[in-house]
Amino acid sequence: MKSAVETLNPTRVRLTVEVPFEELKDSLDAAYKKINQQVTVKGFRKGKIPARVIDQRFGRGAVLEEAVNDALPKFYTEAVNEAELNVLGQPEVDITELKDNETLNFTAEVDVRPTIEIPDYSGIEVEVDAVEIADEDVDKAVEELRERFASTSPVERAAEDGDVVTIDLEAKVEGEVLEDGVASGVSYTIGSGELLEGIDDAVKGLEAGGEATFTSELKGGSAAGKESEVTVKVTQVAKRELPELDDDFAQLASEFDTLDELKADSRKRLETARQFDQATQAQERVLEKLLELVEVPVPEKLLEDEIRTRKHNLEHHQLGQMGLDLAKYLEIQGKTEEEFDAETKEQAEKGIKTQFVLDELVNKEKLNVNQEELTEHLMRRAQSSGMSPDQFAQAVVEGGQVPMLVGEVARGKALAVVVEAATVKDTNGEVVDLDDEDEAAEGEQADASAEADAESAKADEEKSEA
Known part of the structure; x- marks a missing residue:
């Protein structure tokens, strides 16, 4: 087998490959064997049909096509390895000449990794943010920890910002209740922004047993993105209570004493x-x-x-x-x-x-x-x-x-x-x-x-x- 490489551009080459016909022998034998297992000819046992009979009945062209399809990947790989190419993706192969008992010529265009010259990078300089921790940052971190240890207690009054309400929801689109638009016993902190847009205004001012209706675009589910009429019923209002910031809190929330x-x-x-x-x-x-x-x-x-x-x-x-x-x-x-x-x-x-x-x-x-x-x-x-x-x-x-x-x-x-x-x-x-x-x-x-x-x-x- 002979092969040559032509560089088309920095990332693509064309391989030209010439294969002597004798190097197709193994693939031709495999092609006859495969066809033998697939066809039936009267007078011959399956798998025992002579090559000349297969040529006569099904055509030498069918055998050559099967053999070439089998052999091309091997010859392509050999040509790539011989040229020491670092190929990317699959090649575009074109058989330029196929003469029975003489030769097989083909070309293969394929992307290759470009040759890259790495320059001296020791002179690179960059600027990054300084590590500065303000007292406000520490206070915020402690406050977030404090929030995690908050407790709630039911109250008999109208819901306010920061309260935790237990609610039932029902969503309708075009007057029809959605199958996945009903939920009961949902816990929601007013002002958290974790549910539907408009729900905060709807529940604020409601006491347990109160309900309201508002319009909102659904974020998920079967009707995601659609405008929905949502009915919300408050079943409980609870006030969030934060622990005092003292040594007792430190012992409760961490391994520290103070x-x-x-x-x-x-x-x-x-x-x-x-x-x-x-x-x-x-x-x-x-x-x-x-x-x-x-x-x-x-x-x-x-x-x-x-x-x-x-x-x-x-x-x-x-x-x-x-x-x-x-x-x-x-x-x-x-x-x-x-x-x-x-x-x-x-x-x-x-x-x-x-x-x-x-x-x-x-x-x-x-x-x-x-x-x-x-x-x-x-x-x-x-x-x-x-x-x-x-x-x-x-x-x-x-x-x-x-x-x-x-x-x-x-x-x-x-x-x-x-x-x-x-x-x-x-x-x-x-x-x-x-x-x-x-x-x-x-x-x-x-x-x-x-x-x-x-x-x-x-x-x-x-x-x-x-």
Whole structure:
């Protein structure tokens, strides 16, 4: 077999392959055997029909077609390996010449990973938010904890803001009660905004036994998005009572003996969370700077597939779970379809470029992924997916997704290398030491790249293996 490569553009090549006919022998034998099992000829036992009879009865062309279809993937793979191509997706194959007992010639056009030159990234500088915890931040955190320990007690008066009311609901659309529009014994805190728009005004001022009717757009269910006439009946009004902010509360809500100790711990927790956010922000901004330094051509077909995948996931998974369609989503977001398409394309391009650049860095820096790193990443992905680690691991193995996970971890490590080499300062002009948060943020970045900016990683792995 002979093959040659022609570069059509930085992300696409054409392979020209010439196959001597004798190299089709195994595929021809397999074709005759397959046809033998599928047809019946009088006078011959099934599976024992001579090749010449098959040629006479069914035509040599049918045999050649079966043999070529069987052989093409093997010869294509050999040509790809011989040229050391890093292909993306499926090739477009065209048989240019097929002469019985002489030769088979074909061409295959396919997308390839572009050659990327990684420049010196040690000069990258970014600015991140300073970690500053105000007393008001601590007070807010303690107040949120206090809210969790609030108690309620029934009162015989009209409902007010902040009260917890027990209500029955009935929703009608065009005068008909919806099958899924009736609910009883619902607990609702007035002012929380957790139920239907308009319900706060409807229940305020009502005592137990009182009811009101209001109009609201349904957020979910069989009539999501439709205007509904909702009847609400209050069966109980209860007042929320917050515990006193003192040492007794600290002992009730935490392992600390005093309120001062509880506040000190809250401040420390806020600092840790802000430091983590700062590290994540640094990685995001360093990545942006890195992508600006590198010229990355994007294969058109891969980009089209990535855009299609993102739209499909949004429409059929994310929006479906919220009871929305794309038109309603765009209305809520205040975007036109053209703006949405432009944003999706931009995000898809960034995801593909991110993967290409970080993969090149993995090779350049000779980064490897050990079992401990892979296990930690798997645990995080399992947690974010709502599955147990064992269930997630089984799904990954059965779906052949282990290489994809390895790639995600490796890309996270590659970005960490660039961040380490960059200069990161906060808004106060102070150089930020990210060592304490680097490992956690690296894992977070790997997760984010898998689920958002680099969704193309999964598609790329699957296409390369196909």
